[in-house]
Amino acid sequence: MGSVGAKEVPVLLSPEGLRIDGRRVNELRPIRITAGPLKHADGSAFVEWGQNKVMAAVYGPREVHPRHLQQNTKAVIQCKYNMAAFSVDERKRPGLDRRSQEISKVIAEAFDSVVFAEEFPRTSIDVYIEVLQANAGTRCAGLVAASVALADAGIPMADLLPAVAVGKAGGAIILDLKKEEDNFGEADLPMALVPQSGRLVLLQMEGHMTREELSTALDLGVQGCRQVYEVMKQALRDRYAVAAEPGAVA
Template sequence: MDSDIVMVDDKGKRLDGRTADELRPMKIEAGVLSNADGSAYLEIGKNKVLAAVYGPRECHPRHLQNPTRAIVQCKYNMQSYSVGDRKRPGPDRRSVEISKIISEALEAVIQVELFPRASIDVYIEILQANAGTRCAGLTAASVALADAGIPMRDLVPSVAVGKANGHLLLDLNKEEDNYGEADLPLAIVPKTNEVVLLQMDGHMTREEFGTAMEMGVKACHEIYEMQKDALRRRYSTEADEQEVEE
């Protein structure tokens, strides 16, 4: 650990000028792909992520069908040029795990009981990675699901809180992540504050963990507003906008 690197200067600013609890600049656009039933493009900092939803549609392979409800099958994929050293194309153990936990987080909000035997397929493609791609992917995926008109209880904003050089920092970028001592990705259902995705690795005290959770939940609510805004921009009509102005 190189303790000479100053993660937070005496003015409370990080390497990229953010404060400890500040998100990177974020942009979400819903409905960007014509073939998919729903889709979203998201940028947060230097991350670039696309999410697409197909379904509900017939479940393949058949043996995964559930006679009482739909299953959610997410595939998270890092494109080969998305990282510093080229990533070999295709799934690896990391992406299989991330796909699984994102599927589970989304299943928590989708009204799967409305679509017996069906599959709702969610594809997340990481075009450019700069730490925090699983959270970016999940945030984009839930917007894509809403864009597809799939009945769900709420959107699922997601963000990671990290610890670098002893400081708790929201939404670590790659540079900070290289000096990270702990990482806590989480996702919530904003209406109820239920946590639907939570992972943690590294080292945090009990107190730090509590603070990190608070920072994460608060930031998820900020992201939630941006998700809703993206959907409003996609679906508002000129008449709606006039109404708002009046």
């Protein structure tokens, strides 16, 4: 991080096709997910994804606060994405800003399309995402954490929601950008996939790509999401492994 102090663009892709941290173009950073680390929340998850560290907590369904947001036919999904002041090199000014509001909104909307909110009318499902350490791709890491936390909270939904960012850096379409690739690259394209149906429920883009590049990027992203999906499922299996032991008292 400190090594790119100068304004000059680092070499994002070596002649051998390796990226700044030695990954290939279609490789994810290492992901580790812990389901249920928080005791008070109805569901929680901690995601370590490359140098990202994100904690998510889910409360609900519970009474809606503020009341006027209540909906008579379904639960409202309220999401709050927040970056800790110490999550980035330069102190992040704490509190709401336009970026965190936007991310909260797109994540809430992504969950709106998979959670069976009609089962809990006039309630709220509150999702809190706290970024403790950031290194690009925190909205995806946050979404993944929140999704595992929702499953941990026993909330009914169509599927888990894996997410990943694809992008373009050093002229190549790459999977799962890290900070330098995000900052100095040509494009960033976070996405979230419903594996069961193949639908994308979050898709944003910054930068430029040709149509062909976009379609390559989408394919790569879907592949990436499916890899993330496996890690998410394993995290939940590990947490609830005891419950599935044979001979247990039902």
